[in-house]
Amino acid sequence: xxxxxxxxxxxxxxxxxxxxxxxxxxxxxxxxxxxxxxxxxxxxxxxxxxxxxxxxxxxxxxxxxxxxxxxxxxxxxxxxxxxxxxxxxxxxxxxxxxxxxxxxxxxxxxxxxxxxxxxxxxxxxxxxxxxxxxxxxxxxxxxxxxxxxxxxxxxxxxxxxxxxxxxxxxxxxxxxxxxxxxxxxxxxxxxxxxxxxxxxxxxxxxxxxxxxxxxxxxxxxxxxxxxxxxxxxxxxxxxxxxxxxxxxxxxxxxxxxxxxxxxxxxxxxxxxxxxxxxxxxxxxxxxxxxxxxx
Amino acid sequence: xxxxxxxxxxxxxxxxxxxxxxxxxxxxxxxxxxxxxxxxxxxxxxxxxxxxxxxxxxxxxxxxxxxxxxxxxxxxxxxxxxxxxxxxxxxx
Numbered sequence: 001x002x003x004x005x006x007x008x009x010x011x012x013x014x015x016x017x018x019x020x021x022x023x024x025x026x027x028x029x030x031x032x033x034x035x036x037x038x039x040x041x042x043x044x045x046x047x048x049x050x051x052x053x054x055x056x057x058x059x060x061x062x063x064x065x066x067x068x069x070x071x072x073x074x075x076x077x078x079x080x081x082x083x084x085x086x087x088x089x090x091x092x093x094x095x096x097x098x099x100x101x102x103x104x105x106x107x108x109x110x111x112x113x114x115x116x117x118x119x120x121x122x123x124x125x126x127x128x129x130x131x132x133x134x135x136x137x138x139x140x141x142x143x144x145x146x147x148x149x150x151x152x153x154x155x156x157x158x159x160x161x162x163x164x165x166x167x168x169x170x171x172x173x174x175x176x177x178x179x180x181x182x183x184x185x186x187x188x189x190x191x192x193x194x195x196x197x198x199x200x201x202x203x204x205x206x207x208x209x210x211x212x213x214x215x216x217x218x219x220x221x222x223x224x225x226x227x228x229x230x231x232x233x234x235x236x237x238x239x240x241x242x243x244x245x246x247x248x249x250x251x252x253x254x255x256x257x258x259x260x261x262x263x264x265x266x267x268x269x270x271x272x273x274x275x276x277x278x279x280x281x282x283x284x285x286x287x288x289x290x291x292x293x294x
Numbered sequence: 295x296x297x298x299x300x301x302x303x304x305x306x307x308x309x310x311x312x313x314x315x316x317x318x319x320x321x322x323x324x325x326x327x328x329x330x331x332x333x334x335x336x337x338x339x340x341x342x343x344x345x346x347x348x349x350x351x352x353x354x355x356x357x358x359x360x361x362x363x364x365x366x367x368x369x370x371x372x373x374x375x376x377x378x379x380x381x382x383x384x385x386x
Contacts, residue, residue, distance in 0.1 A: 006328065008325060010321070026300070029300060029306075029310060030299075030300045030301065032306050032309070032310075033300055033301040033302055033303060033306045034301055036303060036305065036306060037301060037303065039301070045301055047303050047305075049305075049368075050361045050368055053358065053361045053362075054361050054362070054365075057358060057361060057362030058362060265358060268351070268354050268355065268358070271351065272351060272355070275347075275351070279338050283337075283338050
């Protein structure tokens, strides 16, 4: 039987809440205030109600950016999670080789976002970039500056290169935490490699995979710097994602009211999708946990 | 303390006051009578606080859908949201 939760423990979280209030909640409240006003100047504001929400929610450019963003984030998850798990499984378990592999794997994570964009901007060029030249030499017509599909795939590939190591490192840590006794039991039962993965490693990885999926989803959904440096959102609007569209609105056109309304819609979409992912993954964990307990 | 920079308006101030009062009331309620997770119409076990969160998030999306799809007054969306929150709190 479940015991009632002691809510008094929340008081211990109070210092963190105060810090978050100053760094996140107060700015968010200001954004809410901006979203219902026409900001003409620092002292000149006119209350417009839901007009900016109406405007941004009916903007076809926003719908396009949202579709591209969802497609991008889902593609990122579909590629990076399995690839990260696979990499973690084949990495050496101990010794010098394990250390070398971990350092090499972590290198892309140390590179600043704008430098990643610049690296790929040169790397993928059809005239001087190794990747672009090799692809063209193979007979595939590739030019990320003029072809929308090429640009989209290049941004995706760049993100996979940059962030798969994070998923791999998380999974590697999760795999190392599985007690050897589980593998011994599997060997005694004559379990195949697939059965070991399916019934021992994967269930034990659920916790780190939840974190990996949430981190990668939220991060890819807010991606800005790398595609901005690599393609500038083009060709056309092919790689203009939500944050780029928002920046154009807020900084480029200085439309602070619509930008604030758009920010809130953006925030709510991320909140909803993250909540769905988190609930689905923790629900399946607790289901597995209760099955194991039986 | 000068809060002019936050560009306050009466409706947004009212909105935040309601949210803060709701959170405070649920905190006091939670301390006095801790809730057990239970399964209702939602596809997962939820505590009282979870249902408040789902209700508030659902209300936000009801308002967005209303504003995005119709030109009618948002007061109807507000009534729908209140009904939704009550429904989730009771049967969610």
